[in-house]
Amino acid sequence: MTFLAQEPTLADFGQDPWWLVLIKVVFAFAFGLLATLLGVWFERRVVGRMAVRPGPNQLGPFGLLQTLADGMKMAFKEDILPRSADKVVYFFAPVISVVCAVTALSVMPFGPMVSIFGHQTPLQVTDVSVAVLLVLACSSMAVYGVVLAGWASGSTYPLLGGLRSAAQLISYEIALGLSIVAVFMLSGTMSTSGIVAAQGERPEVEFFGLNVTAPGWYAILLFPSFVIFFIAIVGETNRAPFDLPEAESELVAGFMTEYSSLKFALIMLSEYVAMVTMSAFTVTLFLGGWRAPWPISIWDGANSGWWPMLWFFGKVLLLVFVFVWLRGTLPRLRYDQFMRLGWKVLLPLNLVWILVLAGWLKTQGWEQADRLILYGAVAGVVLIVTLIWPSRRPAPKPTLAEEVNDRPPGSFPLPPLDLQVPPSPRTQRIVAEREPANLADTDSREV
Amino acid sequence: MTTQTVLAAAGSVPGGEAVTFWILAPLALIGAIGMVAARNAVHSALMLVVTMLCLGVFYVIQAGPFIGVVQIIVYTGAIMMLFLFVLMLVGRGVSDSVIETLRGQRVAALVLGVGFAGLVGTGLHRALADSTAVGLTAANAEGNVQGIARLLFTKYVLAFELTSALLITAAVGAMVLAHIERRREDRMDQAATMKARFRPGNYPGPKPGPGVFATSSSVATPARLPDGRLAEQSTPEILPVRELTAEDTTLKGTEK
Structure with missing residues (x-):
């Protein structure tokens, strides 16, 4: 039985019977939970390997059950409610985090159209025409979980962590949103399945008179967007090196300091689910979604049936590894450096890149001569502006002698600047006279 | 949809x-x-x-x-x-007080x-x-997002741009009013600090501590210079300089 590569469109969604919807929802939720269980183990093993130590290796094969054991332990611990906590908000904050992280999984395309019990259905819980914005909405609502957890704990360090995260996540959401704009411009759609479908086409690009078949993946076509997007999602998921809201060396554990037992487990769960969700989001937007990577894609059947789910999971795993790799490698940034990176580097870069891309796309249909004239004019303007841009070189500093001569009368007296203090004749090296050690007498015991 | x-x-x-x-x-x-x-x-x-x-x-x-x-x-x-x-x-x-300032206001x-x-x-x-309701199908004919984008960037483009210009002006204005950043030239390094310290007219030594040679060891009591004058520099600027009266210094009768 052979399947043809079948791209789901928006019309394919909303046709499933209720039991199929239930299966898909439960699958997506179980995927989130399982990814957390395995993700914590994976992270500890990989970081352990990078730190030249074994990592958890006692429970189960390769220590696979360690996270399960930790989870059980957490469930049986005492649930501490600080006296100064705001009880309702304190309870709801971790719930908000988890709900937002899991909801975003519902629009991730795991694969193309498949047949489940005779029903042709896309391997995706649902899709809407603004699915990408829905993920952004979820991640912006997830900020509430962190901020409210910090505020409701009623102590200082969590509050500081909450305030930091509010500023951090809002700043990086802007860079995140802007880097997706380039994807919208190329694909012409905001639905996740549509973006994956758009990455299957290999556009013919005219590059200075040469017709080149460009690769379909947006990670290559829109490389600057991809880099900015990945940096932004590391900031958005509070992962190292941007884990300032929970910086343990400055804020104990930041917003989650006062949490314990199951509520703490929920916070951990939401963090790892968010990491997996954001990896899946990156795969969908930039890495071709469920499409097979190059050497496998030569095989015709690679992009049909259930196989694509395997490629999808492989890519997600690769990105999760990059997250862990970053954590094992980079030290935490200082807060002002982090903010400067977001607002003064990522944001302007993004805007310039979108402008360049829009100009490029707009001029694709033009005559060759017109285009060359326009590019030349733009290059000329840029050159002229760089030439006449005011130099930032400071005026030469006066020498020391000039500075000394310029001092007003009545200034504090200065010693001669070339003064060399001779060594004092009274100073003598004191050498202690000691008994020479008796090396031959090795038998003597000290009592 | x-x-x-x-x-x-x-x-x-x-x-x-x-x-x-x-x-x-x-x-x-x-x-x-x-x-x-x-x-x-x-x-x-x-x-x-x-x-x-x-x-x-x-x-x-x-x-x-x-x-x-x-x-x-x-x-x-x-x-x-x-x-x-x-x-x-x-x-x-910090909660609002429940006291009504205007009677019957609530x-x-x-x-x-x-x-x-x-x-x-x-x-x-x-x-x-x-x-x-009419015209929804026509408005959403080429997609909801595309329909909004077409209106926003053709018919209402001036209003849209004016609104964004207003918002940006407000944000920049708030920054200008609230933000104080010292320029790089004004930032004092160690050498400049030392030069300012030894500039004529500035006393380079440490300031006299409050309460030295004074009638009380309070922070608010200024130190006395060797000639008996009060050293104004010895008290923080926010504290008023005052001499304790005899009534202040007598025992209050609380110690038994």
């Missing part, structure tokens, strides 16, 4: 939409009332968040998915979050508010009850 559009255009309300409305509308109302009633500012803001979320879902089920999601991202995610940020800086546990506000809501509600109902 396409089926939804058709149904909404025909004027009937599909079952799913009605169920969603009757679940979320009470929630939105509770949120709105709770926002006014809550005494803690952060609780108030959270109630407003609930109402905004419900409004976002209402937009989505009325065949406007873009505006619904943007409502959640922009209003709930960014603007309310900034509000919360400020409220949290104010400090937790009752008057309640009556006027309900009256105003009734006026607006009945007016809207009488004006719109018989009219049927």
